Amino acid sequence: MSKTPLKSTGADLEALRHSASHVMAEAVLKLFPGTKLAIGPAIEDGFYYDFETPGAFTPDVLEEIEKLMAESIKANHRFERIEMDREEALKFFRQKDQIYKMELIESIPDEKILFYKHGDFIDLCKGPHVVSTGEVKAFKLLKIAGAYWRGDEKNKMLQRIYGIAFYNKKQLEDHLNKLEEAKKRDHRKLGKDLNLFSMQESIGPGLVLWHPKGALIRKIIEDFWKDEHLKAGYDLVNTPHIALLDLWKRSGHLDFYEENMYSPMQVDEFKYEIKPMNCPFHIAIYKNQIHSYREFPIRWAELGTVYRYERRGVLHGLIRVRGFTQDDAHIFCLPGQLEEEIKKIIDFVVYMLSTFGFKEYDVYLSTRPEKFVGSQENWQKATNALKNALEQKKMKYEVDLGEGVFYGPKIDIKIKDVMGRAHQCSTIQVDFNIPExxxxxxxxxxxxxxxPIMIHRALMGSLERFFAVLIEHYGGAFPVWLSPVQTELITISDAQLEYASSVKKKLEEKGIRVHLDDRNEKMGAKIREAQMQKIPYMIIIGNKEMEDQTVSVRTRKGDQQNGIKIENFISEINRKIDAKN
RNA sequence: GCCGGCGUAGCUCAAUUGGAAGAGCAGCUGACUUGUAAUCAGCAGGUUAUCAGUUCAAGUCUGAUCGCCGGCUCCA
Incomplete structure (x- = not known):
């Protein structure tokens, strides 16, 4: 048995990726001598390394780096572990003027400092690595980005190169294909292609225009949301978009949220503020009269549109905007009702999200941060209530220590879309601040x-973000109940227009959203367009159908059925609509 | 906000070293009357994001501003 293996066991992708980052750093140093190295960890799917170089990297430099990396990989250098004592290590990096590495050593408590060496390249590193550079077979450098040293925006900005690495070319190809697929599903692209929404320079960044088809989907979501809330024992409320500045002083928002709020506007002799949150209004409704414990729990819900200042660089399609509508609700309850209410909300979230096709979640419980209001005792009770509720509902969750909001602990539920990507939408927060x-x-x-105890919760988060996730989840091919146009009527020639109109009327009478393509185009062209608009059903009408008083039904998946009675089609499509799929 | 990239017709993209702004699709008009993913022809469509500058000459070079994209920080 040889002392050192010739090849890694293959179980540790992280070691492979980390090794790739070393090989990349080696190449960058060769190409740009004098580069200062920061950190280069493995991440999900790949790796990165942060550098400080005199000039900026250009995109074509990635290819040159890849070439140099390929040479190092071909040379198949072994990764060797080296130990130095602290002084030696500091001296080593001081000679090379590697200031970031020196700073990193400062934060390592041990006397022995670990290094890894392959070829001529030595880096501060606790490992582990693959056996030799030759194992890094399938990699690709993807993008250059700016990143702050130690993730702090007060620090200098470094240049980061992201790469991906896998065991073999096949996995690499698969991953690149997945990225391509994600690009096709991008809600910004589909929003344009399907004419759902737009954002325009003349309107302002982060402000969404919902076009008719997008607005129709929104209406369906909103109707469903309202109906379900009424069923779940909520009352609906509506509140204004602006309020006197004093309200926001009293709520504390001006103290802790001002950087996200717009400047006040002058109305007569008063200052008004556009709302970044709905809570103070719901509180105002509550305080409009005296309440008895017998009324509890009180559940008030509102699709409340809020406006928040977001720094320009963070805006992203519908995912991060400046004006958005929260599916907000506030629940006032007795301390003893808290756990039960949380459990109800969890059920509600799961019901709501699964109706829209999201079946997988990542759940986080965020606990008390360093800065907080309220008593430690209350925090403990509330955190326990959240925890118990999660455990009784058998939800797998992770604890985010100290990541709660200053006013209370919270549960965040991230939905996973069909590509496996997680999106922050639902949130359940206990609020000790506002009632006080x-x-x-x-x-x-x-x-x-x-x-009373106050719970703040959102199931979808914001309609804008939820819509973005929904678009990407379905790749624009919405289930029938959500499709803006459910059926496209396609005639083969003008001769069937009259019959087609009568079919249209019959479908409309049954509440089906139908569009008649009466243009003088060939059937193939009409099908193509309906297909690209991802309309779930196409009804083809030619002379044959007209004579038989039937229709031919083609689905967007390409299935085809001829000679269908209209009544049968209606009951079939209505069955799907009712089942919300 | 910070680092880097980008901005040409409604959309997708051309335009050689600075040397006459173009194509396809969409739109409009007309012809064709069609059987499962693009019928043909004609017409129209532009202050090349905006503003300044360099130059005999700027889509192309320089600067500023705006917006978008990839990240960082922050977040529904």
């Missing part, structure tokens, strides 16, 4: 005033 600020109270069994 507004002196919210109820009359208890004892006749005295008490402070």
């Amino acid at each position: 600020k507004f002196d919210v109270s109820y009359i208890g069994e004892d006749g005295n005033e008490h402070r």
Whole structure:
């Protein structure tokens, strides 16, 4: 048995990717001597390395780096582990003027500092690595980006190169294909192709124009949302878009949220502020009268449109915008009702999201951060309630220590789309701040005033973001119940227009969203366009159908059935619509 | 906000070293009357994001601004 293996076991993709980042750093140093190295870890699907170079990397430099990497891989250098003591290590990097590495050593408590060496390249590194560079067979450098040293925007910005690496070419190809597929599903592209929404320079960044087809889908979502809330024991409320600046002073938003709020506007002799959140309004409704413990839980929901200032660089399609509509609700309850309410919300979230086709979630429980309001005892109770609810609902979750909002602990639910990507949408937060600020109270069994518990929750998060995720999840091919046009009527020639109109009328009478393509085009052209618009059903009408008083049905998947009675088609499509698929 | 890239017709993209702004699709008009993913012809469509500059000459070079894209930081 040889002492050192000739090849890694193949179990550790992370080691492979980390090794690739070393090989990349070696190449960058060769190409740009004097480059200062920061960090180069493995990440999901790949790796990156942060550099400081005198000039900026250009995209074509990636190819040159790849070539140099290929040489190092061909040379099949072994990765060797080296130990130095602290002084030696610092001296080593001081000679090379590697200031970031010196800073990194400062934060390593051990006396022995680990290095890995392959060929002439030595890097501070605790490993592990693959056995030799020759194992890095399938890699590709993807993009250049800016990144702050240690992720802090007060620090210098470095240049980061991202790459991906896999065990073999096949996996690499598969991954690149997946990226291509994601590009095709991009909601910004589909939003344009399917004429769902736009954002325009003349309107302003981060402000969404919902076009008729997008607005129709939104209406379906909103109707469903409202109906389900009424069924679930919520009341619907509506509140204004602006309010006196004083409201936001009292709520504390001006203290802790000002950087996300727009400047106030002057109206008569008063200052008004456009709302970044809905909570103060719901509180105002609550405070408009005295409440008894007997009323609890009180659940108020609103599709509330809020406006938040977001730095320009963070805007992204519908995912991150400046004006958006939250599917907001606030629940006032007794301490003893908290856990039960959380459980109900979890059920509601799962029901809602699964109706839209999302069956997989990543769940996070965020606990008390360093800066917080409210008593430690209340935090503990609320956090336990959230935790118990998750456990009783058998939800797998991760704890995000200290990642809660300053006003209370929270559960975040990220949905996973069909590509396996996670999106932050749902959130359930306990709020100790607002009830305090507004002196919210109820009359208890004892006749005295008490402070209720307030839960803030959103199921979809914002309609804009949810719509983006929905578009990408379905790749624009919405299920029938959500499709803006459910059936396209396609005539073969003008001779069938009259019959087609009567079919259209019959479908419309049954509430089916139908469009008649009465243009003087060939059938093939009409089918092609309906197909590209991802319309679920195409009804083809020629002389044959007209004589038999039937239709031919083609689905967007390409299935084809001829001689269908209109009534049968209607009951079939309505069955699907009712089943919400 | 920061680093880098990009911005030509409604859409997708051309335009050689700085040397007359172009194509396909979409639109409009007309012809054709069609059997499962593009019928043909004609017409129209532009302050090349905006503003300044260099030059005999700028889509192309320089600067500023705006917007978008990839990231970082931040987040529904």
